[in-house]
Amino acid sequence: MTDSSKNRLFQHATLASLLGGLYEGSTTFKELLTHGDLGIGTLDSLDGELVILDGVAYQIRANGEAYRMKETDTTPYAMVTFFEADFGFDVDQLTTKEALEARIAPLTQGPNLFYTVKMTGNFRIVHTRTVQKQSRPFLPLMEISDDQRTYTLEYITGTIVGFWSPTYLQGVYVPGYHLHFIDDLRKVGGHVFDYEILEGRIEISQQTGIEIELPQNTDYLKSNLENPEIADQIESIEKDG
Structure with missing residues (x-):
């Protein structure tokens, strides 16, 4: 890794492809981790939530439990960066x-840039959800969004990681905060939709550039990803709980 690699956002595939039901893994973790050591995403066949922390990839399955991924495992969608904090508190x-x-916002350079977020500490509560593994023929994400499991993790130490993305690129990225959690024991976690922190360290980095890698499999190349309702669908999927 060179200094120019730090705090540059790399994304494999797009949010639009997930909304369209393209869940087949299209890059390996061996390849993905050459682009970053911190990140989030999902797994082949939408089999849970992805957390990448300290260069290690973890799957959070529908039961809320965490498992370490192998290099040969695959993902259809992920965001990663080589994280180095620009500021923190x-x-x-x-x-x-x-x-x-509200405390983070005035410390940034505004809502038109990308930021990486890392929160490490003791959480009074973390509300998470996980998706369940899908089988072919895959249905669009909106049709399975209600089939998610939610969990309430109380008085737990761990790390929340993720990204802030600007609204004007929704469809490529999830606008606003997109966060995932894993505990210190690497046993439980999930997609975060609410939390309260008791004590800890908050670190933020501004991304200096972005790169999007598009899948080259048949499903992606032949699918129609035009979606005039994409903004409403993202809001519905990302709403609390």
């Missing part, structure tokens, strides 16, 4: 998701 009292986001 400590939290030493109970802070809600909304309060923490």
